[in-house]
Amino acid sequence: MANMAVSRIKREFKEVMRSEEIVQCSIKIELVNDSWTELRGEIAGPPDTPYEGGKFVLEIKVPETYPFNPPKVRFITRIWHPNISSVTGAICLDILKDNWAAAMTLRTVLLSLQALLAAAEPDDPQDAVVAYQFKDKHELFLMTAKHWTNAYAGGPHTFPDCDSKIQRLKDMGIEEHDARAVLSKENWNLEKATECLFS
Amino acid sequence: MQRPQQQQQQELKQPLKNRIPSVSSSTSTAVNTNPNHLATTSTSASNAAAVTPPNTLTPNRNYAASDTSGEHDVDYTDARYECAICIHWLNEPVLTSCGHRFCKSCLSDWLHNENQCCPLDNKPLSAEHDIFPDNYTRREIEQIKHKCPNSPLGCSVVASPIEVDRHLPSCPYRRQQAQREEKCPFASIKCDFVGRPETNALEEHLKTDMPHHMQLMLQAFQQKAIASWQPQKPNKGTGAVENGFGSHQVQPPAQYANEADEQIVQAMYQRIVVLEQHTREQDTRLENLGKQLRLARQVDPRYSNGTIVWQIEQFSALVERLRSNANNQVYSHECYTSPYGYKFCARLNVQPRKPQMLSLHVHLMQSENDFHLEWPFKGRIKLCMVHPNDGGQSQLDTIMTKPEILAFHQPRERISTRGFGFLEYANISDIVGLGFCANDRLVIKIEINIV
Numbered sequence: 001m002a003n004m005a006v007s008r009i010k011r012e013f014k015e016v017m018r019s020e021e022i023v024q025c026s027i028k029i030e031l032v033n034d035s036w037t038e039l040r041g042e043i044a045g046p047p048d049t050p051y052e053g054g055k056f057v058l059e060i061k062v063p064e065t066y067p068f069n070p071p072k073v074r075f076i077t078r079i080w081h082p083n084i085s086s087v088t089g090a091i092c093l094d095i096l097k098d099n100w101a102a103a104m105t106l107r108t109v110l111l112s113l114q115a116l117l118a119a120a121e122p123d124d125p126q127d128a129v130v131a132y133q134f135k136d137k138h139e140l141f142l143m144t145a146k147h148w149t150n151a152y153a154g155g156p157h158t159f160p161d162c163d164s165k166i167q168r169l170k171d172m173g174i175e176e177h178d179a180r181a182v183l184s185k186e187n188w189n190l191e192k193a194t195e196c197l198f199s
Numbered sequence: 200m201q202r203p204q205q206q207q208q209q210e211l212k213q214p215l216k217n218r219i220p221s222v223s224s225s226t227s228t229a230v231n232t233n234p235n236h237l238a239t240t241s242t243s244a245s246n247a248a249a250v251t252p253p254n255t256l257t258p259n260r261n262y263a264a265s266d267t268s269g270e271h272d273v274d275y276t277d278a279r280y281e282c283a284i285c286i287h288w289l290n291e292p293v294l295t296s297c298g299h300r301f302c303k304s305c306l307s308d309w310l311h312n313e314n315q316c317c318p319l320d321n322k323p324l325s326a327e328h329d330i331f332p333d334n335y336t337r338r339e340i341e342q343i344k345h346k347c348p349n350s351p352l353g354c355s356v357v358a359s360p361i362e363v364d365r366h367l368p369s370c371p372y373r374r375q376q377a378q379r380e381e382k383c384p385f386a387s388i389k390c391d392f393v394g395r396p397e398t399n400a401l402e403e404h405l406k407t408d409m410p411h412h413m414q415l416m417l418q419a420f421q422q423k424a425i426a427s428w429q430p431q432k433p434n435k436g437t438g439a440v441e442n443g444f445g446s447h448q449v450q451p452p453a454q455y456a457n458e459a460d461e462q463i464v465q466a467m468y469q470r471i472v473v474l475e476q477h478t479r480e481q482d483t484r485l486e487n488l489g490k491q492l493r494l495a496r497q498v499d500p501r502y503s504n505g506t507i508v509w510q511i512e513q514f515s516a517l518v519e520r521l522r523s524n525a526n527n528q529v530y531s532h533e534c535y536t537s538p539y540g541y542k543f544c545a546r547l548n549v550q551p552r553k554p555q556m557l558s559l560h561v562h563l564m565q566s567e568n569d570f571h572l573e574w575p576f577k578g579r580i581k582l583c584m585v586h587p588n589d590g591g592q593s594q595l596d597t598i599m600t601k602p603e604i605l606a607f608h609q610p611r612e613r614i615s616t617r618g619f620g621f622l623e624y625a626n627i628s629d630i631v632g633l634g635f636c637a638n639d640r641l642v643i644k645i646e647i648n649i650v
Contacts, residue, residue, distance in 0.1 A: 003399075004285060007285070007287070008284075008285055008286055008287075011285075011286040011287065012286060015286070065312070067284055067285075068308055068309055068312040068314075069312070099321075101314075101316075101317075101318040101319065101321065102283065102284040102305070102309045102314075102318035103283035103284065103318035103319045104318075105286070
């Protein structure tokens with residue numbers, strides 16, 4: 001790996017470790033291997049959002065051309081958000097693509113992602129299904145996002161109704177995550193979800 | 200404090216009077232002046248270190264810490280002298296038209312990467328018009344003095360952060376540092392390679408020295424195997440493991456080595472078997488190729504020009520065979536009148552009613568040329584029984600074809616069922632008696648010409 005990328009990541013690592021946010025436990029970063037090419041980030045769900053109380057783990061891959069090209073970041077923790085793929089965790093965020101600047105750091109990236117959780121951009125979606133729900137059935141979206149935060153990121157809100165519907169599908173032999181994904185997609189309409197699964 | 204001063208004064212008053220007191224007084228002055236001297240130097244040092252920067256710069260938390268204590272290394276940068284791209288001290292700083300400083304090389308790399316804007320505020324930047332060397336900042340950074348990060352190990356270099364960076368790779372104390380930093384992952388099995396983290400020497404080492412690592416692993420494995428060796432077999436009868444082990448304490452490695460040797464021998468043996476098999480296969484292939492080569496060396500019948508020289512070896516045995524059964528017959532090799540001409544062969548047999556007489560016939564054969572040839576075949580056939588010693592005695596017969604003879608029509612089988620020749624070609628006893636059969640070999644030459 002290029003010298004510049006390694007030495008910069010090392011310095012950034014220190015920067016994150018010294019930062020205020022780490023004291024507040026709102027962002028975290030750790031090494032995955034010794035080559036400094038892959039890191040694991042963690043952000044706390046911002047307050048007053050459906051993600052509050054959740055911890056979201058991110059995969060960060062540092063290209064050799066860093067910092068001249070952005071790091072490759074995706075969510076490992078599953079999340080229900082218009083700009084994040086509910087399937088792959090891929091993120092639609094301008095600074096991770098065309099609007100990347102060499103002056104940005106891992107810390108600013110993590111903070112930007114936190115900001116993205118607080119302010120979704122449904123008009124520039126990564127996950128069209130989620131974006132549609134966000135715009136058309138916002139209440140349902142909030143519930144789904146909270147439910148996913150609870151299921152995958154350790155969030156506090158539970159929805160017995162959702163759980164029972166998932167259990168119904170699980171009883172039919174569907175994997176829990178598949179059941180949750182289909183139900184979320186079908187706005188928690190159990191009949192439609194069943195139809196979708198078995199047609 | 201008073202006394203030495205007096206002595207000094209005395210000395211100064213009477214410099215030539217007494218040499219010995221002057222010596223003693225000079226030592227005492229040295230003792231005396233030292234504290235003063237130290238005091239002044241320490242203040243001057245603190246002036247150099249602490250006074251000058253604070254006068255020119257506003258004290259910064261990081262900066263103050265790094266400068267006065269010297270505990271921190273060059274990694275702690277002053278935020279104002281930090282390049283936002285490499286997050287390190289500005290090296291050859293440049294200033295943009297939008298008022299941001301970067302290292303010269305960092306910014307040019309960024310602008311070459313299809314980004315024509317400032318990394319900090321996205322304002323458009325042109326490499327030609329919007330970037331200026333910032334010598335003021337360069338001098339400011341040069342004023343800052345840092346200890347080499349290896350100072351705890353004894354390095355006394357104090358220089359600007361940029362110079363310290365440059366000094367580090369060649370710092371005489373760097374090795375200990377490097378050892379702390381980047382050992383080969385195979386160090387635990389005695390690979391003594393040590394790379395410096397700022398180079399990719401370790402990566403190279405891992406790539407190129409793989410055989411060495413394999414060897415080390417083998418050694419380590421063998422040692423481990425010896426160390427963990429338990430002499431099971433000898434203990435089977437005794438039952439007392441410890442006693443048995445005690446008696447075999449020295450032996451195990453040797454026995455193990457024997458076992459290892461045995462394994463090697465076994466492996467070698469298997470290898471030999473495989474190789475032998477391989478050799479046999481090669482022999483067979485070689486033989487087949489030899490056969491093909493011999494066949495290829497024989498004259499292609501296509502180019503025999505209508506002549507068969509039929510050399511019959513072991514003639515007497517052949518005669519016996521022909522006589523034993525009337526259905527036995529022997530065919531010569533095939534022959535073409537020309538490369539695109541008629542194909543034929545000759546046949547010998549013995550009539551059952553006349554076992555003394557040899558029959559010789561010529562048969563046309565089917566060939567790839569038949570479709571364009573003229574049928575029936577028209578030509579002259581010369582049969583010659585060659586006398587090996589005396590050409591004059593050779594028996595010569597010439598036959599002219601006739602269109603009504605079926606033997607000269609287009610063959611319907613591989614070898615035409617009808618042949619043309621002599622039912623009673625020669626008396627076998629004559630053949631032998633007249634000496635045609637030297638070395639039990641009979642030569643019959645057949646020439647066929649188209650007319």
